[in-house]
Amino acid sequence: MLYLAYTFVCILSYFVTYKLIPFIKPFNLKANQFGMDINKRGTEAGEKKIPESMGIVPAVIFMMIGCTGAILIK
Numbered sequence: 001m002l003y004l005a006y007t008f009v010c011i012l013s014y015f016v017t018y019k020l021i022p023f024i025k026p027f028n029l030k031a032n033q034f035g036m037d038i039n040k041r042g043t044e045a046g047e048k049k050i051p052e053s054m055g056i057v058p059a060v061i062f063m064m065i066g067c068t069g070a071i072l073i074k
Contacts, residue, residue, distance in 0.1 A: 009065055009069070013061050013062070013065050016061055017057055017058045017061050020057045020061070021054055021057050024054070024056075024057055025051045025054070028051040028052060028053055029049055029051050033051065033053050034049040034050055034051050034052055035050050035052050036049065036050065037050060
């Protein structure tokens with residue numbers, strides 16, 4: 001039963017992360033947290049802004065799930 005709950009939480013975490021990344025992307029660009037692809041310099045793709053810090057979304061979800069799981073298991 002516990003494994004079924006973990007599976008459900010993992011699947012839920014995936015979908016929350018999948019939906020949050022596109023939502024957070026404009027905020028990173030607005031805060032000037034972006035980079036450029038230096039391997040495509042001189043082309044149109046090299047001028048495109050690539051948002052940075054997108055790993056923060058899954059990290060926050062992971063920490064929230066981990067803390068919640070630790071509290072619920074006790």
